[in-house]
Amino acid sequence: MNAETHYQTKVSHSDIHSLQVKVLGEIISEPYIELNNEKQIEISFDDLGDGYTGYSYSIIHCDADWKKSQLMVSEYMTGFQEVLIEDYASSIATTTPYINYRITLPNDEVQLTKSGNYAVLVHKQGEHTEPVLTACFSIVEPLIDISASISSNTDIDTNNEHQQLSFTLHTEQFPIAFPQNDLKISIKQNSRTDNEIDNVQPMNVQANKIVYSHKKELIFKAGNEFRRMEFLSHRYKGLGIEEIHFVNPYYHVSVEQDASKKGKGYKYDQDQNGRFFIQCSGCNNPNIEADYHMVHFSLHINQPLAGEVYISGELFQNRLSSLNKMVYNNETKCYEKSVLLKQGNYNYQYLHCPPGSTRGETISIEGDYFQAENEYTILTFYRPAGARYDRLIGKKSLANHQLTF
Secondary structure (H helix, E strand, O other): OOOOOOOOOEEOOOOEEEEEEEEOOOOOOOOEEEOOOOOOEEEEEEEOOOOOOOEEEEEEEEOOOOOEOOOOHHHHEEOOOOEEOOEEEEOOOOOOOOEEEEEEEOOOOOEEOOOEEEEEEEEEOOOOOOOOEEEEEEEEOOOOEEEEEEEOEOOOOEOOOEEEEEEEEEOOOOOOOOHHHHEEEEEEEOOOOOOOEEOOOOOEEOOOEEEEOOOHHHEEEOOOOOEEEEEOOOOOOOOOEEEEEEEOOEEEEEEOOEEOOOOOOOOOOOOOOOOEEEOOOOOOOHHHHOOEEEEEEEEEOOOOOOOEEEEEOHHHOOOOOOOOEOEEEOOOOEEEEEEEEEOEEEEEEEEEEOOOOOOOEOOOOOOOOOOOOOOEEEEEEEOOOOOOOOEEEEEEEEOHHHEEO
8 A cells, every 4th residue: 555545444355354443332333532532442353264363453644535644653653563463252153253353442552642534454464465454443632613403404405305514613712714724624424435525615714613504515415214134143034134044154144125215205214324233142242152144135126227236334334345236137126235244233225326426326226305314424624734634623423313304
């Protein structure tokens, strides 16, 4: 990887599965902690290869756009690079053997001293080629307050297919002289990377307030609630599961056939905005007792769509790649995809990328409904003239129930 690499959370080796980046001790969470706070980031993953493999990790400080920053290692952390991962455990009584590895940051060996974006690169010990995975998280230095709201009364339509975000940076305690030049704003909807908004400019700058409202860039397709399924045991069918059977070497789980929700009207469902968590029936420690099953997804559509269709969600690190691209089966009239997943509870949705586009659209399969509950995350980075890195000075996440009509 070179200095122009845009780091993102991803798996780069076929043996690595169930990568999660979250706050230690929380079942589901965003990968953000505060600088010099007691909370830690936990990175966990499974290796389904043959027995123990020594893995080490290094830490890269990144700019707001997830490229390597200008800081030297000694300027953003204390401790050493290439730290051996010593927290690991073998699976217990699973049909698919694996080893679960865990990293917590900061820790006794590594302290992080700057706010901003961080990428953790995990390599096989002694190898420095392509990492087997990259795990990204951010450290916030809360110097400003952010107030925000979401409305279905947008500059495009009213109570139709869109939601519009408005927010204000309160800078009484941390004045910002030139916000148009010194700030970078990043906004995510449900942690997705394909429709992320960055570098939006303020509408109004006041003495102690910087206002972002009535901006076209802050209008998002509303989408729909995520689909949900769970499989916690091979002995019974869980939520959304049609069939479970064993074909050596895996149990195979068939998810109930999905259909398009476009034009079907909005129906509320309490989802987790695309997240998943590992769980199994009757286990004491799901991290090493949950088994792997081959999970089969199918989406019935009479005719294939122009472009590509993907299964999206945290189970694929909220990215669109060959790992989650579906294939259309002319015989079954379905888009199909089979994925090896660990027992647990999963959210997912289907995104359609029209030809030539890298942004997934919800309208084609899920539909866009203004009532949909979404989670928006606003990140504010600060770099005044002459500074060498982007400080993350504010973060705001809007809970789903904060939608206003």
